[in-house]
Amino acid sequence: MKTDRRDFMKKAGLFAAAACGGAVKVAGAPAAPGGSEGPADYTTDVLVVGGGPAGVCAAIAAARNGAKTLVIEKSGMLGGMATQGLVGPFMTCYDKAGEKMIIRGLFEEIVERLVARGGALHPKGVFGNGPYSAWIPKGHDHVTPFNPEELKVLLDEMCAEAGVKVLFHTMFLEPVVKDNSAAGARVFGKGGPKTVSAKIVIDATGDGDYAYRAGVPCTLGDGNGRLMPATMFFHVCNIDSKRLIADIEANKHTFHKKDGVSYRGFHWYVTKAIEAGEWDLPRRCLNMYRGVGPDVWLVNNGRIPGVDSTDSESLSKAEVEGRRQTKVMMDFLRKYVPGCENIVLMGTGSTVGIRESRHVEGEAMLKVEDVMNGVVPEDSVFLAANSVDVHGGKNNPMVSSYKTINANWYGVSYRCLVAKGVENLLLAGRCLSGEPAAAGAVRVMPPCMAMGQAAGTAAALALKNGVTPRALDTEKLLARLRAQKAFLG
Numbered sequence: 483m484k485t486d487r488r489d490f491m492k493k494a495g496l497f498a499a500a501a502c503g504g505a506v507k508v509a510g511a512p513a514a515p516g517g518s519e520g521p522a523d524y525t526t527d528v529l530v531v532g533g534g535p536a537g538v539c540a541a542i543a544a545a546r547n548g549a550k551t552l553v554i555e556k557s558g559m560l561g562g563m564a565t566q567g568l569v570g571p572f573m574t575c576y577d578k579a580g581e582k583m584i585i586r587g588l589f590e591e592i593v594e595r596l597v598a599r600g601g602a603l604h605p606k607g608v609f610g611n612g613p614y615s616a617w618i619p620k621g622h623d624h625v626t627p628f629n630p631e632e633l634k635v636l637l638d639e640m641c642a643e644a645g646v647k648v649l650f651h652t653m654f655l656e657p658v659v660k661d662n663s664a665a666g667a668r669v670f671g672k673g674g675p676k677t678v679s680a681k682i683v684i685d686a687t688g689d690g691d692y693a694y695r696a697g698v699p700c701t702l703g704d705g706n707g708r709l710m711p712a713t714m715f716f717h718v719c720n721i722d723s724k725r726l727i728a729d730i731e732a733n734k735h736t737f738h739k740k741d742g743v744s745y746r747g748f749h750w751y752v753t754k755a756i757e758a759g760e761w762d763l764p765r766r767c768l769n770m771y772r773g774v775g776p777d778v779w780l781v782n783n784g785r786i787p788g789v790d791s792t793d794s795e796s797l798s799k800a801e802v803e804g805r806r807q808t809k810v811m812m813d814f815l816r817k818y819v820p821g822c823e824n825i826v827l828m829g830t831g832s833t834v835g836i837r838e839s840r841h842v843e844g845e846a847m848l849k850v851e852d853v854m855n856g857v858v859p860e861d862s863v864f865l866a867a868n869s870v871d872v873h874g875g876k877n878n879p880m881v882s883s884y885k886t887i888n889a890n891w892y893g894v895s896y897r898c899l900v901a902k903g904v905e906n907l908l909l910a911g912r913c914l915s916g917e918p919a920a921a922g923a924v925r926v927m928p929p930c931m932a933m934g935q936a937a938g939t940a941a942a943l944a945l946k947n948g949v950t951p952r953a954l955d956t957e958k959l960l961a962r963l964r965a966q967k968a969f970l971g
């Protein structure tokens with residue numbers, strides 16, 4: 483389903499108003515105190531909307547490169563899915579051969595600082611087919627297990643050091659678009675509506691909320707309204723890890739796939755639970771990743787089909803279903819799995835995990851064929867080797883596919899981060915411009931952080947050079963990224 487807000491606005495006769503007055507007028511909202519017509523409540527060079535892995539790296543990079551930077555974040559923490567969603571580990575940051583760390587720069591700095599405080603294991607010593615990778619052999623070498631609480635604090639510190647201003651509990655409401663150029667946003671927080679005036683905006687909402695509302699064409703899911711399933715992540719502890727690991731090691735030779743369904747961790751017990759009427763979940767197995775800390779594990783296993791994260795009603799149902807699924811899995815673990823008799827639920831994500839929503843159109847679009855074949859455009863702002871990972875499954879019309887790439891890495895063009903049609907608007911993270919399956923490769927956290935670093939650096943450089951991000955000399959951008967320890971080949 484192509485969701486082109488311009489088409490909608492044209493049909494509704496609203497386009498002219500948007501073109502000359504900004505999207506706030508399009509929405510027909512009455513001018514509120516602190517609205518876009520009055521003086522701005524906040525004035526900044528770069529506004530980053532969303533403080534997830536992409537947004538936080540965009541903000542730090544923009545500020546370190548000299549731009550006054552403000553992040554607005556609807557939750558009370560930085561880190562997005564990594565902290566609110568309890569998602570982990572950071573997927574691989576190595577080349578396909580597993581020999582070289584290729585996602586570096588800010589991502590590597592975050593990893594090293596976490597490792598130094600005991601909040602992560604360095605990916606160089608973590609391999610696939612073992613507890614830290616849920617025993618998944620393909621594409622899971624060199625993941626980075628981390629503690630989300632340590633990450634929250636570290637990201638606060640890094641933003642403070644860089645001079646980034648962070649506004650928590652603040653929701654993006656409407657873009658302020660002037661002369662077809664992003665000029666800030668109206669936001670809503672505990673103090674009511676406020677206006678932010680900015681020279682460049684970076685949309686790091688994951689859902690492309692800003693770009694969509696500013697009129698940039700977007701595609702929801704695979705283009706036919708089908709979306710990857712959502713998952714409620716949860717963390718558990720008080721497990722006898724030795725016994726749990728021994729059980730999987732003794733049975734992992736039975737892992738297989740049949741009729742499109744994966745039979746992985748504990749499928750030998752899930753079958754029994756199904757027979758006993760104690761398991762009604764779409765998956766026929768239970769995937770657990772070992773975490774950081776004694777006997778801490780992460781469960782990434784629930785499946786909630788058809789969740790549209792751009793719709794609060796859909797999200798609300800998903801939160802409830804995610805917690806219900808968690809209860810089924812906790813009861814199962816306690817009853818069936820050796821070592822889990824006294825298992826404790828440490829927490830479910832404070833938001834359900836969203837794998838996919840809007841793909842925003844940019845100046846270029848990342849193509850799945852190019853990802854698979856290792857194409858490296860000249861203006862690549864980062865390299866990655868993450869597999870094409872599209873989730874579907876039972877009760878979900880999307881077909882699951884997990885394909886490791888045919889090359890050692892691929893590159894992502896800067897132009898995939900430059901929004902189409904609206905000036906001074908950059909994209910970073912899950913909402914980048916890419917074919918849905920290609921986005922399925924770079925949606926994981928290390929590439930999102932690399933995108934953030936690239937977008938933030940580009941925004942600051944564009945301001946320094948007095949040009950729009952679209953007109954930025956990419957040679958200058960690549961040189962700056964290299965100087966800041968990004969690996970570009």
Ligand SMILES: Cc1cc2nc3c(=O)[nH]c(=O)nc-3n(C[C@H](O)[C@H](O)[C@H](O)COP(=O)(O)OP(=O)(O)OC[C@H]3O[C@@H](n4cnc5c(N)ncnc54)[C@H](O)[C@@H]3O)c2cc1C
Pocket residue numbers: 531532533534535536537554555556557560561562563564569570571572573574652653654655686687688689691712713714715782834835836837910911912913925926927928930
């Ligand atoms: C179930 C699941 C399992 C996954 N497994 C892994 C894994 O093992 N390893 C891995 O590396 N990746 C994994 N991923 C992928 C990864 O977590 C996400 O794709 C990644 O976090 C995307 O980063 P982002 O910054 O683009 O978006 P997000 O992490 O979603 O961050 C977006 C931020 O923007 C904020 N925001 C959104 N809208 C607004 C708004 N309107 N106003 C204000 N703030 C807003 C949000 O609160 C959030 O903080 C998984 C994802 C899911 C859902």
